[in-house]
Amino acid sequence: MTGLDPVGLGALVVWGAIVGLDLASWPQLMLSRPLVAGSIAGLLVGDIAAGLAVGGVLELFALDVLPIGATQYPDFGVAALTGVVLAAGRPVPAMLGMATGLALVIAILSGPLIERVRRANARAASGAAAALAEGNAHVVSALHLGGLRRDLIRSIVLSLVAVVAGLALRPLGLPPGRLALPLLLVAVAGALAAAIRGAVRSSSQGGRFAWVAAGFAAGVLVLLWR
Amino acid sequence: MALTARTRTLLRLTAFQGSWNYERMQGIGMAWASLPLLEPLEAADPVRHREAVARAAHFFNANPFLAGAAVGAAAREELAGAPGERIERLRTALCGPLGALGDQLFWLGTVPALAAAGLIAAALGAGWWAAVGVVVAHTIFRARVGSWALGLGLAEGTAVGTAIQASWLPRGVEWSGRLAAVLVGMVIPVAAWWLLGSAPGSRRWLAVALALVLYRLSRRVRGRLSAPEFTLIALALVFLWHWSTT
Numbered sequence: 001m002t003g004l005d006p007v008g009l010g011a012l013v014v015w016g017a018i019v020g021l022d023l024a025s026w027p028q029l030m031l032s033r034p035l036v037a038g039s040i041a042g043l044l045v046g047d048i049a050a051g052l053a054v055g056g057v058l059e060l061f062a063l064d065v066l067p068i069g070a071t072q073y074p075d076f077g078v079a080a081l082t083g084v085v086l087a088a089g090r091p092v093p094a095m096l097g098m099a100t101g102l103a104l105v106i107a108i109l110s111g112p113l114i115e116r117v118r119r120a121n122a123r124a125a126s127g128a129a130a131a132l133a134e135g136n137a138h139v140v141s142a143l144h145l146g147g148l149r150r151d152l153i154r155s156i157v158l159s160l161v162a163v164v165a166g167l168a169l170r171p172l173g174l175p176p177g178r179l180a181l182p183l184l185l186v187a188v189a190g191a192l193a194a195a196i197r198g199a200v201r202s203s204s205q206g207g208r209f210a211w212v213a214a215g216f217a218a219g220v221l222v223l224l225w226r
Numbered sequence: 227m228a229l230t231a232r233t234r235t236l237l238r239l240t241a242f243q244g245s246w247n248y249e250r251m252q253g254i255g256m257a258w259a260s261l262p263l264l265e266p267l268e269a270a271d272p273v274r275h276r277e278a279v280a281r282a283a284h285f286f287n288a289n290p291f292l293a294g295a296a297v298g299a300a301a302r303e304e305l306a307g308a309p310g311e312r313i314e315r316l317r318t319a320l321c322g323p324l325g326a327l328g329d330q331l332f333w334l335g336t337v338p339a340l341a342a343a344g345l346i347a348a349a350l351g352a353g354w355w356a357a358v359g360v361v362v363a364h365t366i367f368r369a370r371v372g373s374w375a376l377g378l379g380l381a382e383g384t385a386v387g388t389a390i391q392a393s394w395l396p397r398g399v400e401w402s403g404r405l406a407a408v409l410v411g412m413v414i415p416v417a418a419w420w421l422l423g424s425a426p427g428s429r430r431w432l433a434v435a436l437a438l439v440l441y442r443l444s445r446r447v448r449g450r451l452s453a454p455e456f457t458l459i460a461l462a463l464v465f466l467w468h469w470s471t472t
Contacts, residue, residue, distance in 0.1 A: 028243075030364040035356065039348075039356070048354050055357075056417060056421060059345055061454055064453050066334070068333060069251070101457075104454040105458065108454055125254060126249065132254075132280060134276060135278065135280035137268075143245055148245070181425060186457070186461055186464050188418065192440075194453035197445075212407045212410065213411060217411075219413065
């Protein structure tokens with residue numbers, strides 16, 4: 001039993017809008033981290049395990065992203081929603097590969113949307129250059145709130161696309177066992193490769209290789225202990 | 227009860243990048259966050275107020291979580307009647323250090339550290355509380371740092387750069403980076419075993435070996451393909467293999 005009814009899906013779109021806005025505009029509380037976005041999405045549709053797993057895989061990809069300045073980066077948080085919709089109420093290992101694939105498509109599509117919002121903000125600022133040069137505080141507020149509004153619209157549109165895409169692919173059902181395992185292995189391997197890139201970048205900052213290696217060893221110890 | 231100008235600026239700083247654009251980057255967000263602090267000028271010296279707002283909206287780019295230091299320092303100098311050129315130089319001079327220190331503290335430090343810690347907690351059975359813990363820890367840390375940065379800017383004005391260098395921040399950057407390195411290193415084996423929990427043992431090792439191959443390949447095509455694109459191509463190849471053999 002999942003919450004994939006109109007109320008649950010509506011809540012998911014609202015959550016997606018919050019997640020998308022959190023990415024860069026407001027309030028940047030890490031709600032847009034895929035682990036957080038996926039977990040809460042799982043809670044909303046009644047399948048926390050699916051939410052955690054989809055969010056967990058995408059979180060590994062996100063460890064390779066540096067959201068600095070003008071770099072274009074994917075919105076993995078909203079993308080997690082589509083994977084959760086696809087996997088909810090089904091065996092997670094069988095669905096995780098396919099859910100990750102669909103979420104990655106949404107994540108890749110989200111980058112240019114963010115770019116569009118930024119360009120629209122630039123056009124609005126250019127159009128109000130004279131008022132800004134005069135120090136008009138009302139224009140400053142209008143421009144800033146306009147930018148927030150554009151990002152909110154982007155987030156709502158992306159959330160709708162994510163939820164509809166997940167729903168559209170649900171009728172395909174479970175992938176056959178012969179396909180599900182290779183998809184799972186490749187999806188998790190791709191995510192781990194991204195996390196390794198993130199770890200290597202961490203280790204290159206101030207010669208921290210020993211710290212990364214110590215962490216890796218601690219992780220192996222935790223697994224042995226369990 | 228009316229909020230103080232400082233509290234309103236702190237709240238506005240949470241939306242510092244709301245109007246981010248390629249021309250002024252965070253300039254308009256900086257002006258919007260500065261408005262409550264500049265209010266005393268509006269009645270006392272309207273001309274100076276408009277000049278101050280116009281200056282605040284110029285190009286600015288720094289880490290959003292530390293930007294309060296620049297907002298506070300510039301507002302203090304505006305209220306003190308400092309020459310406009312000096313305030314412009316102060317803003318320009320602060321972009322580099324606030325960007326570099328803030329990005330290292332947050333984007334290369336606490337954010338990946340908390341994300342990795344959340345993943346480890348989820349893998350060890352914490353469930354969705356792992357996500358709650360990540361958000362709560364980040365929010366508390368970010369609020370404290372944001373409040374500290376704004377207070378430092380307001381207290382120090384043009385001396386804020388020196389005050390930052392003498393503060394806990396450079397050491398905090400170093401330690402947050404080490405913490406991130408340890409936790410990101412730790413999450414790799416733990417997450418692999420968690421996410422591949424249902425796969426037979428030998429297949430788990432296959433996934434780890436595949437991850438290393440993908441990592442090596444991704445380094446070769448860096449700049450042309452991102453990790454998600456690379457993984458999608460690999461998933462498409464799996465589909466093709468499946469269809470061609472059934």
